[in-house]
Amino acid sequence: MxxxxxxxxxxxxxxxxxxxxxxxxxxxxxxxxxxxxxxxxxxxxxxxxxxxxxxxxxxxxxxxxxxxxxxxxxxxxxxxxxxxxxxxxxxxxxxxxxxxxxxxxxxxxFAGLDAEELARFRETHLQLHRQLDALHQQQEA
The missing domain is CATH 1.10.10.10 (Winged helix-like DNA-binding domain superfamily/Winged helix DNA-binding domain)
Known part of the structure; x- marks a missing residue:
């Protein structure tokens, strides 16, 4: 992935x-x-x-x-x-x-994605960013 x-x-x-x-x-x-x-x-x-x-x-x-x-x-x-x-x-x-x-x-x-797919794609990436931020904070602690 x-x-x-x-x-x-x-x-x-x-x-x-x-x-x-x-x-x-x-x-x-x-x-x-x-x-x-x-x-x-x-x-x-x-x-x-x-x-x-x-x-x-x-x-x-x-x-x-x-x-x-x-x-x-x-x-x-x-x-x-x-x-x-x-x-x-x-x-x-x-x-x-x-x-x-x-x-x-x-x-x-992104022309091949409809509005719903694009919204889901964006939310999934934002969720990954939040998870990665949390992992980085754990490493720094």
């Missing part, structure tokens, strides 16, 4: 990555931009948690997005050791193009 989930994920990401290529954005970079669109001005640590990526990977993604002019960092007023990350106007413009592209791609991918 895990292999099937992984294989499905890789195929989905491959299709999305090919469609994002002309915009010079990877799916990992897109996930960071999306989290910033949900809440701008969050720390690298918070971005890592929300994208389920480790800190070094998140730092590399942010460095790339900064070089592309899509995000910028500002020192936190509350904690001088921390930086907050913000979307730039160019980052917002890029998301305005990429979000509808992602939505259309997902609609194509």
């Amino acid at each position: 895990g292999f099937l989930i992984g294989q499905t994920y890789r195929k989905m990401v491959g299709i999305l990555a090919a469609r994002f290529k002309e915009y010079d954005i990877t799916t990992e970079q897109f996930s960071v931009l999306c989290r910033l669109a949900e809440q701008d001005g969050i720390s690298q640590k918070e971005i890592a948690a929300r994208t389920v990526k480790d800190q070094p990977t998140t730092a590399r993604i942010l460095d790339c997005l900064i070089r592309k002019g899509l995000v910028h960092k500002e020192m936190s007023a509350a904690d001088r050791r921390s930086f907050l990350v913000y979307l730039t106007p160019l980052g917002r413009e890029r998301l305005d193009v990429l979000l509808p592209l992602e939505k259309a791609t997902l609609a194509e991918i």
Whole structure:
């Protein structure tokens, strides 16, 4: 089952990555931009948690997005050791193009499922996420 989930994920990401290529954005970079669109001005640590990526990977993604002019960092007023990350106007413009592209791609991918099947699929995955979160908490304890 895990292999099937992984294989499905890789195929989905491959299709999305090919469609994002002309915009010079990877799916990992897109996930960071999306989290910033949900809440701008969050720390690298918070971005890592929300994208389920480790800190070094998140730092590399942010460095790339900064070089592309899509995000910028500002020192936190509350904690001088921390930086907050913000979307730039160019980052917002890029998301305005990429979000509808992602939505259309997902609609194509899930076109074979009716509303009830899709709702069941989503709930099953959410249930798996909750179970995995509980297992991770047990391991950390």
